[in-house]
Amino acid sequence: xxxxxxxxxxxxxxxxxxxxxxxxxxxxxxxxxxxxxxxxxxxxxxxxxxxxxxxxxxxxxxxxxxxxxxxxxxxxxxxxxxxxxxxxxxxxxxxxxxxxxxxxxxxxxxxxxxxxxxxxxxxxxxxxxxxxxxxxxxxxxxxxxxxxxxxxxxxxxxxxxxxxxxxxxxxxxxxxxxxxxxxxxxxxxxxxxxxxxxxxxxxxxxxxxxxxxxxxxxxxxxxxxxxxxxxxxxxxxxxxxxxxxxxxxxxxxxxxxxxxxxxxxxxxxxxxxxxxxxxxxxxxxxxxxxxxxxxxxxxxxxxxxxxxxxxxxxxxxxxxxxxxxxxxxxxxxxxxxxxxxxxxxxxxxxxxxxxxxxxxxxxxxxxxxxxxxxxxxxxxxxxxxxxxxxxxxxxxx
Amino acid sequence: xxxxxxxxxxxxxxxxxxxxxxxxxxxxxxxxxxxxxxxxxxxxxxxxxxxxxxxxxxxxxxxxxxxxxxxxxxxxxxxxxxxxxxxxxxxxxxxxxxxxxxxxxxxxxxxxxx
Numbered sequence: 001x002x003x004x005x006x007x008x009x010x011x012x013x014x015x016x017x018x019x020x021x022x023x024x025x026x027x028x029x030x031x032x033x034x035x036x037x038x039x040x041x042x043x044x045x046x047x048x049x050x051x052x053x054x055x056x057x058x059x060x061x062x063x064x065x066x067x068x069x070x071x072x073x074x075x076x077x078x079x080x081x082x083x084x085x086x087x088x089x090x091x092x093x094x095x096x097x098x099x100x101x102x103x104x105x106x107x108x109x110x111x112x113x114x115x116x117x118x119x120x121x122x123x124x125x126x127x128x129x130x131x132x133x134x135x136x137x138x139x140x141x142x143x144x145x146x147x148x149x150x151x152x153x154x155x156x157x158x159x160x161x162x163x164x165x166x167x168x169x170x171x172x173x174x175x176x177x178x179x180x181x182x183x184x185x186x187x188x189x190x191x192x193x194x195x196x197x198x199x200x201x202x203x204x205x206x207x208x209x210x211x212x213x214x215x216x217x218x219x220x221x222x223x224x225x226x227x228x229x230x231x232x233x234x235x236x237x238x239x240x241x242x243x244x245x246x247x248x249x250x251x252x253x254x255x256x257x258x259x260x261x262x263x264x265x266x267x268x269x270x271x272x273x274x275x276x277x278x279x280x281x282x283x284x285x286x287x288x289x290x291x292x293x294x295x296x297x298x299x300x301x302x303x304x305x306x307x308x309x310x311x312x313x314x315x316x317x318x319x320x321x322x323x324x325x326x327x328x329x330x331x332x333x334x335x336x337x338x339x340x341x342x343x344x345x346x347x348x349x350x351x352x353x354x355x356x357x358x359x360x361x362x363x364x365x366x367x368x369x370x371x372x373x374x375x376x377x378x379x380x381x382x383x384x385x386x387x388x389x390x391x392x393x394x395x396x397x
Numbered sequence: 398x399x400x401x402x403x404x405x406x407x408x409x410x411x412x413x414x415x416x417x418x419x420x421x422x423x424x425x426x427x428x429x430x431x432x433x434x435x436x437x438x439x440x441x442x443x444x445x446x447x448x449x450x451x452x453x454x455x456x457x458x459x460x461x462x463x464x465x466x467x468x469x470x471x472x473x474x475x476x477x478x479x480x481x482x483x484x485x486x487x488x489x490x491x492x493x494x495x496x497x498x499x500x501x502x503x504x505x506x507x508x509x510x511x
Contacts, residue, residue: 166481
């Protein structure tokens with residue numbers, strides 16, 4: 001688990017250095033060295049008056065040294081200028097640097113890391129390293145690749161940013177919508193990686209959305225994504241018990257994080273002020289329904305229908321079918337699942353199994369639960385169909 | 398930064414156009430050619446006019462045709478000086494091949510210290 005203060009300061013420092021030097025690699029190295037220096041000096045000499053400014057000054061010197069050693073030209077700035085330079089910018093969003101006011105360049109860094117000229121896995125790795133501050137080894141574990149492979153991937157991504165001239169700026173008004181979409185896709189991927197196993201990643205994704213939302217407060221879709229993630233996260237402790245997955249209707253609601261649900265609802269309300277609802281906003285509306293004490297299945301089905309207008313995902317159809325089975329009948333729901341191309345997805349089979357069980361077709365249900373168990377990757381995913389299967393076999397007619 | 402915009406076309410792109418359409422497409426290329434960011438560029442003859450030279454172990458091998466046979470071929474290029482990749486992408490989008498079956502590959506030029 002990454003320390004919250006470290007994460008906040010790390011991301012600000014790397015972003016600041018990227019703004020100055022236009023080089024993610026130099027920025028990360030220098031930030032790393034500055035934090036190491038802080039770990040040596042601060043316990044001995046006490047905390048400086050302005051730790052953030054101390055880190056910036058130290059890291060900036062390290063970066064300049066590194067660039068000198070590499071005899072690299074710093075585009076548009078001579079070295080003397082660099083020594084004096086407090087901040088690369090001075091516009092309204094970046095107030096001049098006083099003793100305790102320092103600009104926040106993280107939005108620029110986020111857009112650079114999620115530039116569409118980078119492959120998706122490069123975007124995700126860069127965000128995890130530069131903004132969240134995970135080590136290469138930790139990122140490698142998340143992706144289930146070797147540390148060497150991840151190191152190469154990051155090195156290549158950072159070289160692409162530098163050599164291809166990927167800008168550190170907020171995209172033009174014309175492009176910002178599409179670019180933000182990419183950023184949110186990356187954030188949600190990180191969240192789901194956490195939801196599926198590495199729990200702290202879900203927290204990181206939530207934190208990153210909070211940062212994004214503070215920097216782009218007008219973007220309703222960010223509030224929507226944040227609401228969606230908070231609704232899911234609020235039920236985290238209730239989702240598993242004794243190493244097995246607990247389906248929503250059976251969850252112990254006392255374990256739901258009520259405060260987080262209230263926050264999620266607040267974010268959703270903000271998102272709904274914009275009449276133009278993104279897919280994240282609609283998904284958050286659905287998640288909100290699932291956090292209520294009584295499920296309004298008609299409304300949930302209607303929301304899924306709206307979502308289907310924005311996305312053609314088979315997963316959406318699968319989730320909608322579950323709601324339809326409650327609002328109408330398991331037969332109708334089962335028919336909706338016929339043409340889905342999700343044959344390798346365990347949840348499709350456990351959903352089918354449950355519908356078949358409700359329809360009294362127990363042999364078919366058993367076959368589907370067995371298939372779900374076979375396809376499950378994690379123990380948590382396997383435990384649920386395995387248990388249902390055992391239960392069904394006990395009640396053999 | 399300097400970028401090469403490599404213009405990949407499909408064989409059908411030109412044969413499917415009548416004279417008026419071809420003139421209109423050429424005028425869009427010309428507009429990019431006269432853009433202040435553009436520092437150079439040329440249109441290439443079709444790939445069947447290419448000659449490929451290779452020397453292996455001292456022996457010269459000459460082949461009739463392009464080095465790589467593919468459906469899309471390199472039809473020409475522009476050299477531009479742009480502040481960053483976003484600006485280069487904006488120019489690339491204006492090239493007709495980008496939206497008419499072909500593609501534009503944006504390649505940064507190697508920067509050398511002055």
